[in-house]
Amino acid sequence: MFIRTKALLAAAGVAILSAAALAPAQPQAQETVKIGLILPMTGGQASTGKQIDNAVKLYMQQKGDTVAGRKIEVILRDDAAVPDNTKRLAQELIVNDKVNFIAGFGVTPAALAAAPLATQAKVPEIVMAAGTSIITERSPYIVRTSFTLAQSSTIIGDWAAKNGIKKVATLTSDYAPGNDALNFFKQNFTAGGGEIVEEVKVPLANPDFAPFLQRMKDSKPDAMFVFVPAGQGGNFMKQYAERGLDKAGIKVIGPGDVMDDDLLNGMGDAALGTVTAHLYSAAHPSAKNKDFVAAYKKAFNSRPGFMAVGGYDGIHLIYEALKKTGGQTDGDALIEAMKGMKWESPRGPISIDPETRDIVQNIYIRKVEKVDGELYNVEFATFEAVKDAGKTKK
Amino acid sequence: MTTLFTILFDGVAYGMLLFVLACGLAVTLGLMNFVNLAHGAFAMTGGYVCAVLVNRSGWPFFAALPLAFVASALIGALLERSLYRHLYNRSHLDQVLFSVGLVFMSVAAVDYIMGSSRVFIKLPAALEGQIDFFGVGIGRYRLMIIVICGLLTAALQLVLARTRFGSRLRAAVDDPRAASGLGINVPQVFAFTFAFGCGLAGLGGALSAEILGLDPYFPLKFMIYFLIVVTVGGSSSITGPFLASLLLGIGDVAGKYYVPKMGPFVIYTIMIVILIWRPNGLFGRTAAR
Numbered sequence: 001m002f003i004r005t006k007a008l009l010a011a012a013g014v015a016i017l018s019a020a021a022l023a024p025a026q027p028q029a030q031e032t033v034k035i036g037l038i039l040p041m042t043g044g045q046a047s048t049g050k051q052i053d054n055a056v057k058l059y060m061q062q063k064g065d066t067v068a069g070r071k072i073e074v075i076l077r078d079d080a081a082v083p084d085n086t087k088r089l090a091q092e093l094i095v096n097d098k099v100n101f102i103a104g105f106g107v108t109p110a111a112l113a114a115a116p117l118a119t120q121a122k123v124p125e126i127v128m129a130a131g132t133s134i135i136t137e138r139s140p141y142i143v144r145t146s147f148t149l150a151q152s153s154t155i156i157g158d159w160a161a162k163n164g165i166k167k168v169a170t171l172t173s174d175y176a177p178g179n180d181a182l183n184f185f186k187q188n189f190t191a192g193g194g195e196i197v198e199e200v201k202v203p204l205a206n207p208d209f210a211p212f213l214q215r216m217k218d219s220k221p222d223a224m225f226v227f228v229p230a231g232q233g234g235n236f237m238k239q240y241a242e243r244g245l246d247k248a249g250i251k252v253i254g255p256g257d258v259m260d261d262d263l264l265n266g267m268g269d270a271a272l273g274t275v276t277a278h279l280y281s282a283a284h285p286s287a288k289n290k291d292f293v294a295a296y297k298k299a300f301n302s303r304p305g306f307m308a309v310g311g312y313d314g315i316h317l318i319y320e321a322l323k324k325t326g327g328q329t330d331g332d333a334l335i336e337a338m339k340g341m342k343w344e345s346p347r348g349p350i351s352i353d354p355e356t357r358d359i360v361q362n363i364y365i366r367k368v369e370k371v372d373g374e375l376y377n378v379e380f381a382t383f384e385a386v387k388d389a390g391k392t393k394k
Numbered sequence: 395m396t397t398l399f400t401i402l403f404d405g406v407a408y409g410m411l412l413f414v415l416a417c418g419l420a421v422t423l424g425l426m427n428f429v430n431l432a433h434g435a436f437a438m439t440g441g442y443v444c445a446v447l448v449n450r451s452g453w454p455f456f457a458a459l460p461l462a463f464v465a466s467a468l469i470g471a472l473l474e475r476s477l478y479r480h481l482y483n484r485s486h487l488d489q490v491l492f493s494v495g496l497v498f499m500s501v502a503a504v505d506y507i508m509g510s511s512r513v514f515i516k517l518p519a520a521l522e523g524q525i526d527f528f529g530v531g532i533g534r535y536r537l538m539i540i541v542i543c544g545l546l547t548a549a550l551q552l553v554l555a556r557t558r559f560g561s562r563l564r565a566a567v568d569d570p571r572a573a574s575g576l577g578i579n580v581p582q583v584f585a586f587t588f589a590f591g592c593g594l595a596g597l598g599g600a601l602s603a604e605i606l607g608l609d610p611y612f613p614l615k616f617m618i619y620f621l622i623v624v625t626v627g628g629s630s631s632i633t634g635p636f637l638a639s640l641l642l643g644i645g646d647v648a649g650k651y652y653v654p655k656m657g658p659f660v661i662y663t664i665m666i667v668i669l670i671w672r673p674n675g676l677f678g679r680t681a682a683r
Contacts, residue, residue: 046510203658208406211650235607
């Protein structure tokens, strides 16, 4: 039995080796542009990974898999949002698979873990999800198509101060993006004359918000500013309603992550009236977005959220950069091509800041309303071409 | 003042929930001397069974709760007969490795079947919102938890202390050899107890989905809480874990309310202080075994 297995293994090994030896001989293989897509496909952040993967697939279905005469191949790897995995996978992709781009990155630590590799190998790193300001400063080869938390948090801070909200209690998850959101909100809201009456940081791992919410209720603010990771938004809204904060007249405001289109419908009517600032809503009233939402729904039977849009624009950026370089895959040339690029995304007009390689986009103020029996973030005010406040300050 | 009562109420509800989730573990660990870290997996099973029945098949919530119990108990009985039984006489390390392996398998399996995002159970409207009781806000759902868990605890205590089965179980635990010599079918008693503990966990899982959230990582996330309850409570009876659960529940909620900056550490501080004071837990038996 043992001998037979060994023989089989050996045979398999030979087959693989010969296949590998043959592969480079085929002329087509040299033409292929490879994109290493590193996403959390399992674990707590899996919904991010799935949305981006879906969006990339959708884009390639729509636009074909050939750009500037070169075939595009996407190699998907799952890092489960663990930065050690990200680093290992990025290295394997760059060294073994010789990818021309690395892309994806569900969380900030993952994007940071891959940054030194991007610099060393001169491979463009397209960040499609992670949202902390510092990311693009970690390597000259990083370009971002998602968002930064500073973008939405500063805007909601300004908006709240101008719209009759005087006292705000904050509830944010105690980790880097949560602290980014809190600090940028606080800075703009207090500059606009607002007052923070209560500040609570909740541990990332504990989903029972009861005591924190009771504290919010007792501090009697006009509104509460909330940032929790996407998956916890539903729990939060349920307990918010259970505790009667909605009836006490305390509004929920925040960056739009909490009201992700992906989860919004599961939150129930408690979410109605919540005002958030964000880059994308599935209800964005442009023709481009209507087509995108319809195509996405048809292909995957679910509503696209802002993560999907980050992925869709990320792959678009790669396609356009390749067109501009005429199919050349030199890292520096690609980054140069991406800088300053402008296009119409499903979220609205966006561009890549030539100085910071970060995204410049409109931030919309939206309110949760019921449209055709489903909950949507309906946009009612627009702040145009918002840059990342985390960098413009320096 | 009213806030104090609300906090106390929330704490009791949280503690009761912890107790139902963890008391099965107290039984297996304390009475059967088996380290079952996979306990949370049975809780998760119950939660998902309830969620599927309510959300997809349209069962009423209260009809789905007993089924969550039955499903977890059945799976528990099945695994006890097929797997756990062989590990009763093995070292604790073997038991830990085995049950942790089971946890990872359950996490991966549920992730594969149900997806990794958080699941909610649709509640009847009667359970939503708060009742205002002389100015004290009482959450209806939490009130229901207290009622259900309180009744369960009383029933458990009665069964263990007063019934024939209870005395058989205690005999089987104290000295399995003498007990089987007296004609008690020890493996059967253990199997039944194990399954019942799993069933309770399943019920707890279904009840906790609303408050703690239900996702495939549930067994890993809450394993520490279960273990704290059992270590602090001691594992010689169910009174110990019950009081420990209440203490931890109230401590956790009050800590997070009054000192939010220290909030997550209060529960651990309580544990450390109690264990320094009484290393075998509140009601631990001294090293008799």
